[in-house]
Amino acid sequence: MLEKNEIKVQNLTRFYTLALLKSKKSVTGYYVLKRLEADLGKTASPTYVYDFLKKLKSEGFIKDVQIPKSKRSGGYQLTPLGSKFVDRIFTRFDNLIEVAIQSKLKICASCGVKLYDNFYVEKIGGKELIFCCEHCAMAYKNFNHNH
Numbered sequence: 001m002l003e004k005n006e007i008k009v010q011n012l013t014r015f016y017t018l019a020l021l022k023s024k025k026s027v028t029g030y031y032v033l034k035r036l037e038a039d040l041g042k043t044a045s046p047t048y049v050y051d052f053l054k055k056l057k058s059e060g061f062i063k064d065v066q067i068p069k070s071k072r073s074g075g076y077q078l079t080p081l082g083s084k085f086v087d088r089i090f091t092r093f094d095n096l097i098e099v100a101i102q103s104k105l106k107i108c109a110s111c112g113v114k115l116y117d118n119f120y121v122e123k124i125g126g127k128e129l130i131f132c133c134e135h136c137a138m139a140y141k142n143f144n145h146n147h
């Protein structure tokens with residue numbers, strides 16, 4: 001469910017920023033930029049990342065972490081409200097990823113089982129057909145031969 005005025009997480013930079021916030025005790029904008037580059041080979045604009053963090057902060061989703069005995073900020077961490085927000089976003093992405101995987105699924109032409117990566121291809125009647133195994137291909141051939 002999309003809530004009104006909810007911060008949009010419409011790209012990988014934002015999504016990854018949230019993923020880092022969720023998995024780390026605290027993150028800085030600099031850290032996010034470094035990880036984007038190291039993990040995804042993505043050079044994000046610092047302004048864009050800092051603006052997004054600022055926005056999250058203004059919504060009360062993240063808060064500053066102070067390093068004890070230091071004036072430096074240790075970065076940001078998720079608030080309970082922010083955690084809920086991130087979980088909501090992640091659930092939505094889970095669904096999207098599920099749809100994406102489903103659309104890539106192959107289906108055995110004989111038994112109809114879903115195939116993720118291992119499948120058996122055989123050309124039958126000039127058409128390339130996909131099966132879960134050669135036995136299914138055989139069964140398919142026999143069936144179509146007899147009918």
Ligand SMILES: [Zn+2]
Nearest residue numbers: 108111132136
């Ligand atoms: Zn099969």
